[in-house]
Amino acid sequence: MNLVIARPEGLYCPAGDFYIDPWRPVERAVITHGHSDHARWGHAHYLAAEPCLGILKARLGHINVQGLPYGQTLEHHGVKLSFHPAGHVLGSAQVRLEVNGEVWVASGDYKTQYDPTCLPFEPVRCDTFITESTFGLPIYRWQDPTELFDQVNAWWRANAAQGRPSVLYCYAFGKAQRILASIDASIGPLIMHGAIEPLNRMYREQGVVLPETRYAGDVEDRTLAKTGLILAPPSASGSTWLRRFPDYAEAFASGWMQVRGNRRRRGIERGFALSDHADWPGLNWAIEQTGAQNVYVTHGATDVLVRYLRDKGLNAQIFKTEYGDEDDTPPASDDAASPAEDAS
Amino acid sequence: MKQFAALYESLDGMTANNARLAAVVDYLRNAPPEDAAWAVYFLAGGKPRQLVPTRLLRELAQELSGLPDWLFDECYHAVGDLAETIALVLPPPTHSVDIPLAQAMTQLLALRLLNPPQQQAELREMWQAMDRWQRLVSIKLITGSLRIGVSRLTVTRALAQIGKLDPKEVAQRLVGYTAGQAAPDASHYLALIAPPDETGAARGGQPYPFFLAHAYAQPLDVMAEQLGPSDHWQVEWKWDGIRAQLVKRAGEAWVWSRGEELVTDRFPELTAAGMYLPDGTVIDGEIVVWLQDRVAPFSILQQRIGRKNLTARILQQAPVVLLAYDLLEWQGQDWRQRPQRERRAQLQEVVAACNSPALSLSPLLIAPDWPAYAELRTQSRALGVEGLMLKAQAAQYGVGRTKDVGTWWKWKVDPYSIDAVLIYAQAGHGRRANLYTDYTFAVWDKPMGAPDRMLVPFAKAYSGLTDEEIRQVDALVRKTTVEKFGPVRSITPSQVFELGFEGIAASTRHKSGVAVRFPRILRWRHDKPLQEANTLADLQELLTPAQPPSSIA
Incomplete structure (x- = not known):
């Protein structure tokens, strides 16, 4: 039985009559996480993992939303539904569905790397696994986060020694807080773009420990930035907002930075391949852990992952979705600032 | 190798020219001269011949990563660079060894002498001890495809800074440094930054840095105002051939292309003509195929260059001439600081005295004013040339694409x-x-x-x-x-x-x-x-x- 099918509105569970991360307004929406291509406006009822409520309310305002703690089961029209940590961002969840002993799991976005700001990905045994594939190519194998943050620290320290502000572009929700929780805050002050500081507050309210940050608009002492690490969304690149940081050095933290061409196209000096999505080994490990014989692949390098899994003897297929941006492209230089911003 | 890979990595990201210059200077200052010798070679665009066939590199990468053909192809299409693809898919290194660049080059160059299984065994071992950037750089060195985002001018300025020299002097010394299968060593590098040579005499077959033209794209009615009267200019056709210098010194003749490639062997006609020139002569001009009293299409010259063996038949079907347009050295003296008109007058005498069919003058075009030249320019297509060259009569012969001692304009016909x-x-x-x-x-x-x-x-x-x-x-x-x-x-x-x-x-x-x-x-x-x-x-x-x-x- 198909517990989930693809419909024009989004992934749909016919037995329970609800959608998972629908992209068009529906009656009942189950939300895996708070990025804007997964949590959209206009649904009548929302259901999400308890720790996801903070961001949903911050993003979507007054919505009719119900929270469910990780691991707790809710029964709806005979479908047993539970949320399990996906390790993507704070509050991100995989959705487990069970009907008459058959189990499907929809992963949403996930990663298998360590992230101090959210619970780690929890493999859930299932018959059918619906996986993302944003970085579904063997060229994407992330560096150990400790090593990577050492490099970020070294870059920041070298700039600070020269009195140059270090501007690091990163997605406002999730990536920014992961960076804050991982870098060496003793190097200098942490200065935040307006799109990021409110989310830091939300994280702290939920008990995530972040070092002290300052909203850029409140920083009156301009010399402070000379040794500072400035976090800003990619859309701030090239904007007049940066004028307050004379002679800044810039870098971009994104999984796409793994490939030189992507960084050079943006004309950015430094790229740190830091992603909140699973890399190739991560995707394959996660799929294996579920024990699923059937795999549906959503946004990303779908063709590649499907073919690879089929060659391994799994029953793999594509679910066409409107998550992420395009069929097979990393965000080109300007559209990282569009809705896809949150997805990558 | 680690330092060089790090230099490559930082240059790869830098956008500001002075930051690039500082990075190059910093590397060269800290590197032992034998490493610096190779670094300069690569920074200036030197490319050793491919050492291991690409196919073999790819096979080994697939074997080590366990990727099937199709999946490797997908990776390659996403990355758009073979060396980078291989560097990304190889399993993580097992340990780390830092081999100095010169020593690494010796190892890499030795690969060419090995059979394929030996090559694979060597590479396997090297890659195991390299991080991603070292792998990327080493593969690019092996395939001769290392391109570093540094202009030759930057390298020249870096060396000038280190040796406290005039960049023009360094440019002169650098000519030919990257030619062919050069294997630069510490002495070559030290010669680049040595104190200025008192005699000023060029050594061996060394050519001069080519003076390069700038495109002229202004409307006719502003030409007189911008360039002054047309009779202050030496005007020639802009030939569609290969820019070259013919060097004659110490009883020997050399032909250098603009890419600073020594192409003497490709053009026996020119070498022969060069033997009739007196020692201490350097002529700048354009190599073209000359048939039926006119220049033949570039495609014929291209085909001739493509041939491995220059048979008598090809020499007869596609004979080349050097259309001489400048004299850079005469009687062992550097003439580049003399005005264009003086160089041209002497060039005419030199070419006449040589009296060789393979060496002829690029004719001067004489017209009363700019509109008349514009009229002449319209004949370009029919004559198989690209337009006109404008060279100020009073200007010196500069270095590269500079404008400080005079400018050469190429005034091309519309495409x-x-x-x-x-x-x-x-x-x-x-x-x-x-x-x-x-x-x-x-x-x-x-x-x-x-x-x-x-x-x-x-x-x-x-x-x-x-x-x-x-x-x-x-x-x-x-x-x-x-x-x-x-x-x-x-x-x-x-x-x-x-x-x-x-x-x-x-x-x-x-x-x-x-x-x-x-x-x-x-x-x-x-x-x-x-x-x-x-x-x-x-x-x-x-x-x-x-x-x-x-x-x-």
Whole structure:
């Protein structure tokens, strides 16, 4: 039985009559996480993992939303539904569905790397696994986060020694807080773009420990930035907002930075391949852990992952979705600032 | 190797020229001279011959990573760079060893002498001890494809800074440094930064840095105002050949191309002519194939260069001459600081005295004023030249693309242009990886209104669009893809572009029957309906019947 099918509105569970991360307004929406291509406006009822409520309310305002703690089961029209940590961002969840002993799991976005700001990905045994594939190519194998943050620290320290502000572009929700929780805050002050500081507050309210940050608009002492690490969304690149940081050095933290061409196209000096999505080994490990014989692949390098899994003897297929941006492209230089911003 | 890979990594990201310069200076200052010797070689664009076949590198990478062909291909298409793809898919290193660059080069160069299994065994061991950037750099060194985003001028300035020298002096010393299969060692490097040589005499077959021209694209009516009276200028045809210097010293003759490649062996006619020049003579000019008292199309010269063996037949079918236009050294003296008119006068005497059929003068064009020159320029196409060269009579011979001691202008004729339809696209490489930037264009095979009209591909073009336009075309390609053939997509024809190109020749190797030179996109004709794109007949009309045969039998 198909517990989930693809419909024009989004992934749909016919037995329970609800959608998972629908992209068009529906009656009942189950939300895996708070990025804007997964949590959209206009649904009548929302259901999400308890720790996801903070961001949903911050993003979507007054919505009719119900929270469910990780691991707790809710029964709806005979479908047993539970949320399990996906390790993507704070509050991100995989959705487990069970009907008459058959189990499907929809992963949403996930990663298998360590992230101090959210619970780690929890493999859930299932018959059918619906996986993302944003970085579904063997060229994407992330560096150990400790090593990577050492490099970020070294870059920041070298700039600070020269009195140059270090501007690091990163997605406002999730990536920014992961960076804050991982870098060496003793190097200098942490200065935040307006799109990021409110989310830091939300994280702290939920008990995530972040070092002290300052909203850029409140920083009156301009010399402070000379040794500072400035976090800003990619859309701030090239904007007049940066004028307050004379002679800044810039870098971009994104999984796409793994490939030189992507960084050079943006004309950015430094790229740190830091992603909140699973890399190739991560995707394959996660799929294996579920024990699923059937795999549906959503946004990303779908063709590649499907073919690879089929060659391994799994029953793999594509679910066409409107998550992420395009069929097979990393965000080109300007559209990282569009809705896809949150997805990558 | 670690330091050099780190230099490559930081230069790869830098956008500011002075930051690049500082990074190069910093590296060279701290490197032992034998490493610096190789670093300068690569920074200045030197490329050793390919040491291990690409196929073997790929096979080994697939074996080590366990990737099937198709998956490796997918990776390659996403990255757009083979060395980088391999560096990314190889399993993580097991340990780390730092071998100095010069020693690493010795190891790499030795690979060529090994058989394939030995090569694989060596590479396996090397890669195990290298991180991603070292692997990337080493593979690029092996394939001779290392390109570093540093201009030759930057390298020159870095060396000048280190040796406290005049950059012009360094430029002179650097000429030929990267030629052929050079294996630079510490003494070569130290010679680059040694205190200035008192005698000033050039050594061996060393040529001078070429003085390069700038494009002139101003309307005729401002020329007199900008350039002054036309009789202050030396005007010649702009030849479509290979820029070269003929050097004669100590009883020997050398021919250097503009790429600072020693090409003496390719042009025995010129070497022979050089033997009739007195020692201490250096002539700058253009190598062209000369047939029936006129310059032959560049394609013939190209075919001759492509031949491995220069048979008597080829020498007879495609004889070259050096069209001399400047004299850089005479009687062992550097003449570059003398005015153009003085150099030209002496050049005429030198060429006359040499009296060799392979050495002739690039004739001076004499006209009363700029409009008259403009009139002359219109004959360029018919004569097989690219336009006019304008050289100030009083100017010195500069270094590279500089303008401080005088300027050479190339005043080219407008390119041919054709409105063509975009039919295939392929993702680019390097910074254009993952973007559809390499396009194939077609024209209609029959006139408008003809039944079963088809589009025939005739040119590929990669340049001419803005970044914004590239993004738009990229989106369009993805949206209107009909079929994918590996990295190439065929699309539903919908867009017309104006293509420009420098030359056109009949060709049996192309489906369209013509081959065009330097095609590029002039503009996107949003205004033009598909049906109004040009036809094959329009292209054929551009083939001037007066042209001599455009291929060697």
